[in-house]
Amino acid sequence: MRMTASEVTGPADATSMRRCDVCIVGAGVAGLNAAFAASRHMSRDQRIVLVDRRERVGGMWVDTYPYVRLHQPHGMFTAGNVKWTLGRERSYLAAKDEVLDHLEHCLEEIRGSVHVDTYFGHTLEAVDEGSERCRVTCRSATGELLTIHADTVTKAFGFRITPNDPLSLSSSQAxxxxxxxxxxxxxxxxxxxxxxxxxxxxxxxxxxxxxxxxxxxxxxxxxxxxxxTLFTRRDRAFPDGLRRWYSGVVTSSFGAEAARRFDGTNEAAVRDWQCATVGTxxxxxxxxxxxxxxxxxxxxxxxxxxxxxxxxxxxxxxxxxxxxxxxxxxxxxxxxxxxxxxxxCTGYVAKNEHPYEPYLSAGGKVLSIQTRSATLHLSTYMGYFMTHMLMLGKLRDTPLYEFDLQEMFRASRTAFPYALLTVAQYNLSLMYDALPTKVFTQCGLDFDRWYPLPRRTLATARFVMTHRREREHQRRSLDIVRERFDIRCGPLRHDQTAEVDGH
Ligand SMILES: Cc1cc2nc3c(=O)[nH]c(=O)nc-3n(C[C@H](O)[C@H](O)[C@H](O)COP(=O)(O)OP(=O)(O)OC[C@H]3O[C@@H](n4cnc5c(N)ncnc54)[C@H](O)[C@@H]3O)c2cc1C
Structure with a gap:
């Protein structure tokens, strides 16, 4: 039974207790997408508690290098479908401070439809999943305990990116x-x-x-x-001006074609095709x-x-x-x-060891968005779609593949992206059948939005017509990946005991 919980059940002091409907840990863009998606299923008097160990909203953008810029045109880096207020041309690649300002703005927009309490500077220590609700234990930087009772919890840790130290080298002269x-x-x-x-x-x-x-x-x-490293060629993926009408490669079509070509063994051939079509x-x-x-x-x-x-x-x-x-x-x-x-500049992905945790806990109340049990290619997408799945009670009965992105990244950098894109295609297909169409049409993260409506509509029509029959090929490719690289890649076993803690 869903409980309305807008009441604070304890003072916000040294050992405080909060009650909420949805608790989200991680105030990066994945956590904001989770908050946005959750808010679509909540009434105005319900409450989200958003916790992060960093001191503000924004996740990795808070402390990543100062000259970082968005890869994609800024409009598609958002929470849900929150519009940017920057007033720049569509192709503009937003800088770090502009991204942080926008993520702050996303939080304010979400606050327009549901209560959101934020606890920055708080680190998650444990989530205890009870039969009725979850108890979330956090600790502030100064040691105070915060206990949150929530109907559902989303741990939106994403890629767990932390700043890099200088390389440790023998030289004292460099x-x-x-x-x-x-x-x-x-x-x-x-x-x-x-x-x-x-x-x-x-x-x-x-x-x-x-x-x-x-x-x-x-x-x-x-x-x-x-x-x-191979990169996506921006001029092909996001052609500017009138060329949006007749040139370039629509992103969803690229993803579908990559999954079509990948058979679990031929990553070098898929990479060559990608180089020739949209690579640089x-x-x-x-x-x-x-x-x-x-x-x-x-x-x-x-x-x-x-x-x-x-x-x-x-x-x-x-x-x-x-x-x-x-x-x-x-x-x-x-x-x-x-x-x-x-x-x-050796990179941020899979830098540290993190224990396995399934994307859904044994009791079905804790959603975990991280790399050991990934379901989609980007944490933004996972925050958005997986939260819709959670709020609609669809996660238990939809046989999504979980994918150990961390281990795959270590096993084969060349096969990694095509296996990941195949998982994403496969799971998006299952989600398309499980979720209302408006969840897809309202997804502002969709890179296809770069293109005019007729081209987007064509790409969508092709997906709708083909996605079910392509699943079998995708499933077979993923099963080969699992055997070949000995990594976790398959349907989540809901009977396994979830280790739900603060990692
Ligand atoms: C250099 C760089 C550039 C990138 N550029 C782009 C780009 O242009 N476009 C793009 O789409 N993606 C880009 N990415 C990928 C990027 O990781 C995502 O875009 C995104 O910002 C990640 O968001 P996130 O919410 O998943 O993770 P984060 O931003 O890492 O947020 C996770 C949050 O969880 C919090 N947290 C974790 N553990 C705990 C705990 N125990 N208790 C409390 N809080 C906790 C963290 O403090 C953090 O704030 C880039 C990545 C890197 C490294």
Missing amino acids: HSVSPDSCDVRTGDIAADDRPVWIIGGGKTAMDTAHALITSCPGREVNMVAGAG AVTPQTANFLLGVLSDDEVRTIERGLHSVVMDYLVDAVDRDAAVDLQFRDGDTTTIPSGSWIVN
């Missing part, structure tokens, strides 16, 4: 820095003229190279790009695709500005006389001047 604590456009690094070595070849590395090349023209910038890269090899986006202009600027690209992995930097040796995994060494800058 400056080892992290973009999260060293803005490469300003301060000592910008005032210096010694070479910069960017370690990593993903989005952070590209953003860092672009920032350095454009803000410090003439500076020697080098990149150690590992196995290389700065590096000669591209073993990784991490759903990042780069424009032709960015690629040109970075290619022209880079002094060298090493397709290898840095192992250590060691002082030798008045210079520093960079040592690489394949045994090569490069000598660089003392005082060179080494910037850690």
Whole structure:
């Protein structure tokens, strides 16, 4: 039975107790999407409690490097269908502060339809799932306990991104820095003229190279790009102006086609097809695709500005006389001047160990949005769709595949994106049958919204006509992935005991 719970059952002091209908832990964009979706099923007098260990709304955008920009046009990075108020052209790639302002605005919009109490600076310690409701225990940074009684709980931890430290290297002559604590456009690094070595070849590395090349023209910038990263070519995925009508690749069609081509074994062939249709890269090899986006202009600027690209992995930097040796995994060494800058852009995904937790608890009241039991390709989508599924009581009976994104990422970077896109296609198909159509039509996260209505309608019509019969192929591919890489990838077993705690 749903209980209306707008009452505070204890003072908000040292050991306080709150009562609410929905408790969401994680105030990043996934948590905001969960709040938005939950609010669509709640009445005005009901209450959401939103908890986060960070001191404000915004999640990873609060402390990620200062020159980070959105990959996608800003309109599609939101909670539910909350509109941006920036007043910029549609293609504008919002900067960090603009993203944070928008996420704050999303929270205010959600507050327009339901009560939302926020507890920032509070870390989740445990969720005890009872037969009637859940007890959520959190602790503030100063040690006070907060207990929340909620009908349902969503743990929206997403990719659990935390800032990177500088690389720990033997050298004391090189400056080892992290973009999260060293803005490469300003301060000592910008005032210096010694070479910069960017370690990593993903989005952070590209953003860092672009920032350095454009803000410090003439500076020697080098990149150690590992196995290389493939990006989605922005000019193909989001063509501008009139070209939206006749060129480009509609995102949902790309996802469907990738899943159609992927059979669980042929990731190299799917990658080659992607390279040819919608891919772009700065590096000669591209073993990784991490759903990042780069424009032709960015690629040109970075290619022209880079002094060298090493397709290898840095192992250590060691002082030798008045210079520093960079040592690489394949045994090569490069000598660089003392005082060179080494910037850690090695990435944020699957950095730390996190225990497995199913997306739905044994009692069906705790939804968990994280990488060990992922159901869709982006945490924003999971926050939105999975919460609709939870609120409508559809999660138990819909045999969604859970996917251990963390383990898959470690097992094969090349197969990872196509397995993930296949899981997303498969589960979206099941959700399409389980949810009211308006949940889909009102989803502002949908990248297809870039295109004019007739093109979107065509893509949707094709999905509606084909998604059920394509499921069998997708299921088979995913089962092969499970066997091949020995990772969790299959329907959730609702009888398993959920470990529901604060991890
Ligand atoms: C450098 C970088 C750039 C990116 N750019 C884009 C982009 O342009 N477009 C895009 O779509 N995606 C991008 N991503 C992916 C990005 O992860 C998502 O866009 C998104 O912001 C993640 O949101 P989230 O809510 O899932 O996770 P987070 O933003 O990490 O939010 C999770 C929240 O949960 C809180 N939390 C976790 N554990 C606890 C606990 N025990 N108690 C209390 N609170 C807890 C955390 O403090 C955090 O605030 C980027 C990722 C990186 C690393």
